[in-house]
Amino acid sequence: MISAPVITIDGPSGSGKGTVAGILAKSLGWNLLDSGALYRLLAFAAVNHGVALDNEALLAKLAAHLDVQFIGATDGKSARIILEGDEVTHAIRSEGVAAGASKVAALPAVRDALLQRQRAFQESPGLVADGRDMGTVVFPEAPLKVFLTASAEERARRRYLQLKAKGDDVSLSGLLDEIRARDERDTQRAIAPLKPAADAIQLDSTELSIDQVLERIMSEIALRDIAG
Numbered sequence: 001m002i003s004a005p006v007i008t009i010d011g012p013s014g015s016g017k018g019t020v021a022g023i024l025a026k027s028l029g030w031n032l033l034d035s036g037a038l039y040r041l042l043a044f045a046a047v048n049h050g051v052a053l054d055n056e057a058l059l060a061k062l063a064a065h066l067d068v069q070f071i072g073a074t075d076g077k078s079a080r081i082i083l084e085g086d087e088v089t090h091a092i093r094s095e096g097v098a099a100g101a102s103k104v105a106a107l108p109a110v111r112d113a114l115l116q117r118q119r120a121f122q123e124s125p126g127l128v129a130d131g132r133d134m135g136t137v138v139f140p141e142a143p144l145k146v147f148l149t150a151s152a153e154e155r156a157r158r159r160y161l162q163l164k165a166k167g168d169d170v171s172l173s174g175l176l177d178e179i180r181a182r183d184e185r186d187t188q189r190a191i192a193p194l195k196p197a198a199d200a201i202q203l204d205s206t207e208l209s210i211d212q213v214l215e216r217i218m219s220e221i222a223l224r225d226i227a228g
């Protein structure tokens with residue numbers, strides 16, 4: 001059986017992975033996996049159920065039975081996400097939930113419990129998957145792996161503009177601190193740390209527009225002839 005091709009996009013928070021993965025999936029007509037959403041959903045559900053964010057055994061159980069639906073998932077992060085019957089699309093995007101996600105993501109049993117759920121997204125005609133370990137652990141056979149970065153200052157600036165536009169009361173320096181703390185946790189953890197796969201192409205988007213990033217990835221897709 002020939003399995004559907006996968007394009008992985010890994011990188012730190014605010015590098016533009018989700019935006020680029022969503023546009024790419026839509027333009028190729030492929031499926032989309034926003035793996036960070038799964039870790040966010042788990043952290044969100046844990047708080048709702050009163051489960052401590054360091055209770056590895058209970059969190060793994062919760063992860064294995066997470067009742068979640070992604071609706072319209074080929075439309076990037078605007079897809080609707082339903083957790084245990086409630087819409088949580090916007091609620092899981094806060095920096096507080098992100099910090100919780102980064103904490104539960106450091107627990108091996110949690111990552112194990114979410115592995116098959118992520119691999120199940122690999123369906124025809126193809127999959128664009130964004131996260132931290134898509135190229136290194138979840139889809140090591142992917143024919144195109146992108147590691148997208150940008151300076152912490154630029155990523156904080158982007159997040160600031162994004163949250164301000166939503167009407168959130170945030171400070172640039174606070175966001176920069178949060179981004180640095182999350183980078184530290186995500187890159188230094190013992191299991192599946194954020195790092196480029198050996199065969200990933202590395203793109204620094206600090207000085208690139210979203211369109212320029214997409215152009216670079218599209219040319220790699222054409223070079224490898226993976227989208228038919």
Ligand SMILES: Nc1ncnc2c1ncn2[C@@H]1O[C@H](COP(=O)(O)OP(=O)(O)OP(=O)(O)O)[C@@H](O)[C@H]1O
Pocket residue numbers: 011012013014015016017018019020036158159161162205208209210213
């Ligand atoms: N190259 C770019 N230039 C300017 N703004 C960008 C660029 N890429 C993404 N952005 C903007 O930065 C913000 C964060 O992007 P996005 O949510 O895609 O990042 P992310 O890497 O998925 O972050 P996270 O891991 O926290 O979900 C968005 O408002 C997006 O529009």
Ligand SMILES: Nc1ccn([C@H]2C[C@H](O)[C@@H](COP(=O)(O)O)O2)c(=O)n1
Pocket residue numbers: 013035036037039040098101102105106130131132133134182186
């Ligand atoms: N493949 C993944 C995806 C996400 N995480 C963790 C680490 C992140 O800080 C957090 C939230 O992810 P985001 O929505 O910002 O992409 O989830 C991970 O460990 N592995």
